[in-house]
Amino acid sequence: MAVSKTDFVRGLQCEKMLWLDAHNPELKIIPPEVQARLDAGNDFGDNAMGIFGPFVETTTLKEDGRLDFAAMLEKTKALIESGEEVICEAAFSWYGNYCAADILRKVGDGYVLYEVKNTYAARQEFITDLGFQRLILRKCGIPLLASKLLLRGDTPPENYPADPYESTNEYLESNGFRYKITDVSKEAKRVEWTASQRVFELGKIKKKEACMPDISVGEQCEKPYRCWYYEHCHKE
Numbered sequence: 001m002a003v004s005k006t007d008f009v010r011g012l013q014c015e016k017m018l019w020l021d022a023h024n025p026e027l028k029i030i031p032p033e034v035q036a037r038l039d040a041g042n043d044f045g046d047n048a049m050g051i052f053g054p055f056v057e058t059t060t061l062k063e064d065g066r067l068d069f070a071a072m073l074e075k076t077k078a079l080i081e082s083g084e085e086v087i088c089e090a091a092f093s094w095y096g097n098y099c100a101a102d103i104l105r106k107v108g109d110g111y112v113l114y115e116v117k118n119t120y121a122a123r124q125e126f127i128t129d130l131g132f133q134r135l136i137l138r139k140c141g142i143p144l145l146a147s148k149l150l151l152r153g154d155t156p157p158e159n160y161p162a163d164p165y166e167s168t169n170e171y172l173e174s175n176g177f178r179y180k181i182t183d184v185s186k187e188a189k190r191v192e193w194t195a196s197q198r199v200f201e202l203g204k205i206k207k208k209e210a211c212m213p214d215i216s217v218g219e220q221c222e223k224p225y226r227c228w229y230y231e232h233c234h235k236e
């Protein structure tokens with residue numbers, strides 16, 4: 001695989017992070033509270049799949065437990081051709097660059113793309129993720145009508161930063177959960193352009209085993225979130 005949506009978001013934060021993910025992932029240290037949040041995010045994502053009614057999920061595993069990307073691409077293609085209304089983990093590939101959309105929902109002649117996040121408000125890295133997906137889906141010929149975030153719609157903890165999209169959000173209830181839908185189509189479109197400019201360059205960085213990017217520690221080590229290679233790079 002060339003660049004995935006995770007690679008793209010992490011590579012924009014720091015090219016060395018992308019390279020380490022590909023060649024020395026054993027150096028990362030994921031703090032337990034972050035791991036707990038990631039695990040909770042998986043449960044949230046599973047619950048969100050049914051929010052628009054019946055759906056088909058393409059997730060397919062190989063015998064060794066790893067994702068079978070080729071099978072997921074095939075399944076997605078067949079589901080699109082048969083006019084399936086809601087596809088979860090809809091997989092697409094363009095020149096080896098790959099993404100699996102959390103939810104792809106058919107609306108009329110087009111599709112709405114949803115990225116599911118177990119958090120209370122939109123953040124730039126989520127929009128970056130969606131912008132990358134927009135590029136891959138549109139290059140695969142999917143007519144995209146909108147790009148949206150599907151977030152937690154319950155009351156955030158006290159002192160949680162204000163949601164800049166509050167006045168335009170929609171809310172939905174499903175399975176005892178309250179969800180918030182934030183339309184970030186315009187912002188994701190802007191990122192799509194950046195993605196089209198950077199994706200092949202990031203792919204080359206990821207691929208070249210002998211060429212770790214020579215990047216000094218700096219602001220990017222903590223923004224937008226603390227890097228999991230922080231200890232490794234700061235020890236250096």
Ligand code: SF4
Nearest residue numbers: 014017221227230233
């Ligand atoms: S700690 Fe900083 S320099 Fe090292 S990979 Fe992470 S972001 Fe890049």
